[in-house]
Amino acid sequence: MNYTISFTLNGTPVQVEAPAHINLLTLLREHLDVVSPKFGCAQGNCGACTVHLDGEPVNSCLVLAMTVEGREVTTVEGIGTLREPHPLQVAFYENYGAQCGYCTPGMIMSSVALLQKNPNPTRDDVVNAIVGNVCRCTGYHKIVASVLAAAEQMKTK
Amino acid sequence: MAKKRGIGVGAVWYPTGLSGGGDPSQSVIKMRPDGSVDVVIGSCDIGQGARTIMRQIAAEELGVPIEKITVSAIDTDVSPLDTGTFASRITHQTGNAVLLAAREAREVMFEVAAGLLGVTPDQLVAEDDKIVVRDFPEQAIPIADVAGHATWVERKLIAGRGSYGGKPESLDNETGQGNVLHTMAYGTTVAEVEVDTETGEVTVLKLISVYDCGKVINPLLAEGQIDGGAAMGLGGALLEELHPYYPTLDHYPTGFFSYMIPTAKDVPALESLIIEIGSKTGPYGAKGIGEMTNTSPPPAIINAIYDAIGVWITDIPATPEKVLRAIEEQLGGKVD
Amino acid sequence: MSEYKYVGKRLPRYDGMQHATASTRFVGDIKLPGMLYVKSWRSPVPSARIRNIDISKAQRVAGVAAVITHKDVPNNLVSDFPVLAEHEVRFMGQDVVAVAAVDEDTAMEAIEQVRVDLEEREPVLDPFKAMEPDSPQIRPEGNFLIVGNKNHQPVRKGDVEAGFAQADHIIESYFRTAAHEHAPIETQVGIAQTDAMGRTHIWTVSQAVFFNQGDIAGVLGVPQSKVHMIGGVVGGGFGGKNNLHVDHINAVLSLYTNGRPVKWVWTREEEMIASTHRGVAHFFFKDGVTKDGRIIARKVKNVRDAGAYAQTNAYVIMKQSGAVAGPHPIPNVWIDSYAVFTNKRPVSSMRGFGMYQTSFASEVQIERIAKELGIDSWRIRFINAVHDGDRSATGTELLACSMIETMQLAAERAGIVLDEDMRAMRSSDKREEA
Secondary structure (H helix, E strand, O other), rough: OOEEEEEEEEOOEEEEEEEEOOEEEHHHHOOOOOOOOOOOOOOOOOOOOEEEEOOOEEEEEHHHHHOOOOOEEEOOOHHOOOOOOOHHHHHHHHHHHOOOOOOOHHEEEEEHHHHOOOOOOHHHHHHHHHOOOOOOOOOHHHHHHHHHHHHHHOOOO | EEEEEEEEEEEEEEEEOOOOOOOEEEEEEEOOOOEEEEEEEOOOOOOOOHHHHHHHHHHHHOOHHHHEEEEOOOOOOOEEEOOOOOOOHHHHHHHHHHHHHHHHHHHHHHHHHHHHHHHHHHHHHOOOOOOOEEOOOOOOHHHHHHHHHHHHHHOOOOOOEEOOOOOOOOOOOOOOOOOOOOOOEEEEEEEEEEOOOOOOOOEEEEEEEEEEEEOOOOOHHHHHHHHHHHHHHHHHHHHHHOOOOOOOOOOOOOOOOOOOOOOOOOOEEEEEEOOOOOOOOOHHHHOOOHHHHHHHHHHHHHHHHHHHHHHOOOOOOOOOOHHHHHHHHOOOOOOO | OOOOOOOOOOOOOOOOHHOOOOOOOOOOHOOOOOOOEEEEEEEEEEEEEEEEEEHHHOOOOEEEEEEEEEHHOOOOOEOEEOOOOOOOEEOOEEEEEEEEEEEEHHHHHHHHEEEEEEEOOOOOOOOOHHOOOOOOOOOOOOOOOOOOOOOOOEEEEOHHHHHHHOOOOOEEEEEEEEEEOOOOOOOOEEEEEEEOOOOEEOOOOOHHHHHHHHHHHHHOOHHHEEEEEOOOOOOOOOOOOOOOOOOHHHHHHHOOEEEEOEEEEEEEEEEEHHHEEEOEEEEEEEEEEEEOOEEEEEEEEEEOOOOEEEEEEEHHHHHHHHOOOOOOOOOEEEEEEEEEEEOOOOOOOOOOOOHHHHHHHHHHHHHHHHHHHOOHHHHHHHOOOOOOOOOOOOOOOOOOHHHHHHHHHHHHOOOOOOOOOHHHOOOOOOOOOO
């Protein structure tokens, strides 16, 4: 049986019919064609599915889709685009924060959440913000460098 | 009850390309009528940046600005053959194939341009989107004009082909002799660790690595391999085990909660340096690097553990349990 | 002043902005009209004879488009590895039945209706037991990988016993490297569609697309021109996506879905238990060393836990035989490299492809030699470092060596001051003859 879920996605109201038992990751990817959050484990352990729920980073695989009724969901598409990228996305590009790119959407969401709360993070702050986002390619150093570079860049604006 | 520090070294070697050879990579390069270039390869980018490298090589050889160069993904209907992305082979084998294809395309370009400039092809160079007479640089033609002229007036295709791979070799069945390892690269990692003698936990404080990968085509991408390899090497040395009760399948891990791959908090400070002892065979002297960066950290870490507390962990990963058991068995429980 | 305009430059990734804006389309992001979703029935035990496979109930689940077993595969073997198990299962997680349905939940429902009658057997898990003559044989070809006319790859250089006799110290060690999983953040995923002209199109995450194309053409019993693979965008590989299984099963399923594409996204659990992995390696080292620290004789027995199927084990045995003596000009070398099959998931490539293991073993061994002889860790390596013109244990002439140079710089960077003679050494120096 399907239920109607009404919520705000990247600033736009959406309404979608979906089964009761699915998670937010499946709702976004399969029912709304928003494919930026990635499937990595669906066990809540890798962070590839990270989105913002009312501004807080969450593993969308652990959120029951129905519970986003009336709330705000933000994905990478709402952070920046190729035409108008967010400074963090430019920083990832310039500092080689993405190799295969698969963990990148989750990294972006966790890092944006950090920068929104703390515009002046230390290296440790960044590490703590992304400790729930697993990357197998980069060894993390250039991801941290990207976030710190973005913070620096955003301060001078 | 103490935290003891130690330093260890691991010095490794690694071949470039498939051992035993027989691993061709092929490339086709074609120039469009407006002077832009398509580099067609069959090589897979698994994150290491293969397509970026090929774009750089093609731009270098053709004198075309890199922004005008596309590099294909893989489509077996269009892409020529590539043996595969493994064995640290793409920069070397596909790089050489792209180099050869670019040079062949450049020859065609020079033939056409030579006619337009009234010189012989050997007098020409390609740079900054122009074909230039080497000794009289004010005599030049934009590459776009050469391409347009070639296409519509001379009805020629400016294109090139390249194929490169290791010579097939095998080991003799009796003596094991055979030239199966090609274009060796080398690397050394120094690990600084701290061992907690009460819990057995090993913290890697720092990894200092030096790799020779011949000519570095893109240092940013090479650094990415060093960073990623260090994390994977650390994981293998300290954290990752599919058989907690080898050789049984008991407690086989089924996710990241039981198979511990490094997080951002697990990776140590890294200092790395690349030296360039050019190879005889690679494009511009390049060698592979992608795998070597994860084979040098594990022995360095294990040797550092010995330096710290005087026990040999010869069975990795060096989990806290193994470290504590080793202290018990090898030192009678007391670390001095 | 650089001689190159682009080579040697720190340029960002070609697709860097695409990654940063999540515009990169991975295979898992692709949706095609009429797409079906795949699940498979996997063996819960590591070794069993298959007595019967009953898919009748599964076929009747509403929303199921196709259910296949080995019977439905035109050519079921890729080398020695069945696409879908027929007579037996040899590893826990091996695929026996595959289903394509309108969504993943329906596919799972159908899988739950599959009945496979297994006669469980005692699995062979210990490679050393598998080497014993009275061990159950897990393959008709036997438990050893046959190399030429032998059950191992030998390397013979010089006279290792004479070397031991001449040596002042004998150092023996055993090393074991663990079984590792690549754990790319993107699991195995694939889409296959066979069109009206009988061409099978596959969207793949393979690292070895052309190899796989050949294998799949063989499985389908068609010329390679009938298999079209689109790929090259992969969410991490590390060697785990060379021997895919998802594409082979998808390709066969797509023959039976009337042109509808089939998509299979492996779960993390499937990736952890059934994809290829780095198997355990065992090394037995015996080195003969002179009192001034030169390794003059090395004997290695190398036993590779090869999993249940051939995969790339032959390649690794060859490579390990060439490499395990290390970057050292040892005059007397005796190596026996074994790959021994056990009832474990398939073993294949993983970053290092055999030399992750050999480098670990030989670098800890040389450290043990240093400690036994009371020689500094760096000095022992400088004494035994390869120089240009040296030959490896299998006869490769080594050129453009740089073990010495990388060690010198690493020591310097680590704040370690090496003795003058080590700092002065160069790979291009002619070696001092003993």
